[in-house]
Amino acid sequence: MNRAQLGAALRALRVASGKEAKAVARSALMSPSKLSKIENAKLAPSATDAERILTAIGVSDEVKAEYTDAARASATEATAWRLLKRIGVHKGQQAAKALEAQMSTLRLFQPALVPGLLQTPEYIRAILKRHNLSEDALTRTINGRLERQAILYDNAKSLRFVITEPVLRWRIVPAQMMAAQLDRIASISRLPHVDIRVVPLAIQQQDIASHAFVIRDDRMVTIETVHAEVVVTDPRDVSLYVDKFERFEQVALAGADMRNLIEGIRNDFLREQETG
Template sequence: MSRSKLSKIENGNAAPSVTDVDCILTAIGVSDEVKAEYMAAAREAATEATAWRLIRRLGYSRKQQQVQALESQTTLLRLFQPSLIPGLLQTPEYIRAVFARRDLTEAQLERTIGARLARQNILYSEGKTFRFIITESVLRWRILPPLMMVGQLDRLISISRLPDVDIRIITLSTPQTDFPGHSFSIKDDRTVTVETVHAETVVTDPRDISLYASKFEGFSGTAVSGGEMRALIEGIRDEILREQETD
């Protein structure tokens, strides 16, 4: 642990992770009994849930700014999404459709859309890697009018060509041994953010983070990427366009 990080912890400017607590207790030589007690407390505190109603009070645009700050400090971002197009890949129209369900004023909605779009600039940063895994059902979930959904699919294809962005799709026809469950993002190997119906949960215990990392890699191995992934998206896009021609 660096001196600067230790200083921040001592002054209350940063919360220690489970690993930090372990290092500190080992360094000061506490008994096994005392160490076990403090480690149990650290692990209990390593999972923090914030209800969406509290995030709403904070403001969704401000929340986007907080996420942007965290992403700016992240070298490797891994994100699994079985429900929606990931925020970093969304078009303005898709963002509007997502947040329109949150009963925001038009001004609040515009600020939130702008804040999420500002986050997307990080995709063009050097020295960072982005890995996205999306289920095929997400691409077929029509939360937008057909032509707007076509625009969203085209954006996925375009972003997938960026050098540090890897987008993979789990097809509906691929045999699986695991279940999607819920979305989650892994920032380096430091934190996992899980979104549920009622709350956002942040996990910092290394043992729990490793479970999510293992799940991510398992899905990654069954997903299509590169040209095969783009061909799949193009096929879904063309299906939508053909439907429009026959209407």
């Protein structure tokens, strides 16, 4: 439920109750102006705002819980992983593909995992297994992510990736598969419209690699947390992520230097495989 739908629903509930806006606003501890803005989708209500309005209207606890949860989701634009799993994780891949088709520039920062667009099938499977999906859902989601990777060969797009060195060393799959994953990253980095950079551990850092995020055309930031996917669209907040990406991009290795680092780590994995 978006802001407009939530505002209209709150207004409809108030009208149906027969209560005047001024009376509801007073009981909800807010100005009539604020209530009007919420009802007309000019202001997104917080979960607390929604709860106070609904209490003032006098709805049932069940209705109050439903719309308070909707307000919480609308305000943060967060979708819990359990909900995505319920509707089908593969549909999340379809939604991401649609977003990527519409954008011209992607900037992705990843301090923990190889970015999805760069992952090998084996790496994808290892990552997705943590969701406890059925084999059918797992296969469909893997195929969806592989289909998304076609964007890597679209010369009309500008794709910029910044990952940290631990990403290259984190053992998601066995050593031989990790070596193959690193080969893929190095190979894709040679595409003219793809820029892949690695922040090495040896460089003094001025920022904190808090979590992964994706910026699409300076208009939207997608963040994956432990419990949910969060979408940020406020320009002021988006700019914070753009600045953070650029700070890491400036200190990261690119081109031949980046590929030399990857090759060294890849060779370590291969030697481990040979002696294992």
